[in-house]
Amino acid sequence: MHDIKLIRDDPQAFDAARARRGLEPIADRLVSLDDARKMAISALQRAQERRNAASKEIGVALKEKDQAKAEALKAEVAKIKEDWPKLEAAEREAIKTLEDALGEIPNSPLQSAPGGRDENDNVEVVRWGKLRNFDFTPKEHFELGEGLGLMDFEAAAKISGARFVVNKGKLARLERALAQFMLDLHTDQHGYTEVAPPLLVRDAAMFGTAQLPKFREDQFSVTAGRPASGTGQDEATASYWLIPTAEVPLTNLASGLILDESQLPLRMTAGTYCFRAEAGAAGRDTRGMIRQHQFYKVELVSITTPEQSLEEHERMTGCAEKVLQLLELPYRKVVLCTGDMGFASQKTYDLEVWLPGQGKYREISSCSVCGDFQARRMNARYRASEGGSLSFVHTLNGSGVAVGRALVAVLENYQEADGSITVPKVLRPYMGGIERIGRER
The missing domain is CATH 3.30.930.10 (Bira Bifunctional Protein; Domain 2)
Structure with a gap:
């Protein structure tokens, strides 16, 4: 399997190696899939961070006897919990989509392997x-x-x-x-x-x-x-x-x-x-x-x-x-x-x-x-x-x-x-x- 980091660093070299096998360029598509993976991971991380922060803010609001603010924060936390399974599913799907795409791609030939069709x-x-x-x-x-x-x-x-x-x-x-x-x-x-x-x-x-x-x-x-x-x-x-x-x-x-x-x-x-x-x-x-x-x-x-x-x-x-x-x-x-x-x-x-x-x-x-x-x-x-x-x-x-x-x-x-x-x-x-x-x- 290929390293997506190496593909991101030099997409032209990756596509050039594919061309030696007679295959079409796909580096841009793989980078896009990796972008989607990163976005899904970030969305889950942001939700986690906001849930943790809001939970702490609820304690502060209750301590300050700001009931309205506490209830609003509780509602926000409840909404994050409700959305959590969707965010996790989106992360799993984005990771799987990229891994499936990488799993279908053949190895890159060495330069010492002669070019040819068959x-x-x-x-x-x-x-x-x-x-x-x-x-x-x-x-x-x-x-x-x-x-x-x-x-x-x-x-x-x-x-x-x-x-x-x-x-x-x-x-x-x-x-x-x-x-x-x-x-x-x-x-x-x-x-x-x-x-x-x-x-x-x-x-x-x-x-x-x-x-x-x-x-x-x-x-x-x-x-x-x-x-x-x-x-x-x-x-x-x-x-x-x-x-x-x-x-x-x-x-x-x-x-x-x-x-x-x-x-x-x-x-x-x-x-x-x-x-x-x-x-x-x-x-x-x-x-x-x-x-x-x-x-x-x-x-x-x-x-x-x-x-x-x-x-x-x-x-x-x-x-x-x-x-x-x-x-x-x-x-x-x-x-x-x-x-x-x-x-x-x-x-x-x-x-x-x-x-x-x-x-x-x-x-x-x-x-x-x-x-x-x-x-x-x-x-x-x-x-x-x-x-x-x-x-x-x-x-x-x-x-x-x-x-x-x-x-x-x-x-x-x-x-x-x-x-x-x-x-x-x-x-x-x-x-x-x-x-x-x-x-x-």
């Missing part, structure tokens, strides 16, 4: 790895998985509908091996602390990382209830959201806290299922595992000081790259343009892995620095070691990496002419020494 304007930074020359036409992952009899979309559709899959046997084990390999790498070599977070979160957590309110339709909501005896009605209900990424619970671990600077950076990782409605993806990647409602992902989250965040962004991206390098999967690193960046991001690197079955690079990791944007939404702060001043932390998140898409990439890059899959060397210890996956009888 993914076509993203800038490639580097390519890694050599593309394999196949002496046969490579298949897509779903053809390979189904050919092995280990990937079943029809069974998943019968149980849950479209955009789900059932993986079985050695293919299920390979997916688990990928997740374990990534978590071991990030905890043992990259300094992240593994966390097993809840998969259900409340509204405040989703707001804190900016999934709400803007992207409500992309989320899955869950309501739990207990039927009242004999009525068939819900006696008590509780609403939750299924996490779209472990970024939500991991980042919110800092919500409402005041951390010591000596604790930073905090680095956390988690391997979790993630859930996305994919409301805006109709007709895209309808076959296979690229875009599903439920998928497994290893997430990286860092909580830092402002001075550390840009260096941490490079470091985090490098940790995700290391996963692909050890798996020997060719990829390219791109920096997203301002028109393709996520809502909460100041700058984002995407890692796109090569999929020979599709003949193109596809996103497998997205690493973003968010500045204090999320921290303001969740009131996450730290105390400076020198001087003891309080400031908002900076937050970062990244995929380290998407396990389902890593499985897709392994299947397509390690496929053989007979449809079998060679297991990457780094995964074989997690596979009990299995070197190749063929069709199971």
Whole structure:
């Protein structure tokens, strides 16, 4: 969330940052909403002050035996009390209107984020790895998985509908091996602390990382209830959201806290299922595992000081790259343009892995620095070691990496002419020494 004080101080800079995202200027409107908020707060304060003063004046009037003045003052106090609920409601509404408006506004991009309208304007930074020359036409992952009899979309559709899959046997084990390999790498070599977070979160957590309110339709909501005896009605209900990424619970671990600077950076990782409605993806990647409602992902989250965040962004991206390098999967690193960046991001690197079955690079990791944007939404702060001043932390998140898409990439890059899959060397210890996956009888 943006600081309205900073917007008031330099509205032109705020609107210029919005223009880089292709958005219209709104600083004047926000300042007007802030003016209305201040007026509502002042009106309530003036009423409070006048009520207190009039109450004292009543005592003086009674002491001076000025009954008429005392009665007039009593009437004035009674009128203030009568108007008080309206003034309080006006204050709440003015505050909420401004906060709702600020909550809908995306983060401002860093100057180092390239300008552009969409993914076509993203800038490639580097390519890694050599593309394999196949002496046969490579298949897509779903053809390979189904050919092995280990990937079943029809069974998943019968149980849950479209955009789900059932993986079985050695293919299920390979997916688990990928997740374990990534978590071991990030905890043992990259300094992240593994966390097993809840998969259900409340509204405040989703707001804190900016999934709400803007992207409500992309989320899955869950309501739990207990039927009242004999009525068939819900006696008590509780609403939750299924996490779209472990970024939500991991980042919110800092919500409402005041951390010591000596604790930073905090680095956390988690391997979790993630859930996305994919409301805006109709007709895209309808076959296979690229875009599903439920998928497994290893997430990286860092909580830092402002001075550390840009260096941490490079470091985090490098940790995700290391996963692909050890798996020997060719990829390219791109920096997203301002028109393709996520809502909460100041700058984002995407890692796109090569999929020979599709003949193109596809996103497998997205690493973003968010500045204090999320921290303001969740009131996450730290105390400076020198001087003891309080400031908002900076937050970062990244995929380290998407396990389902890593499985897709392994299947397509390690496929053989007979449809079998060679297991990457780094995964074989997690596979009990299995070197190749063929069709199971």
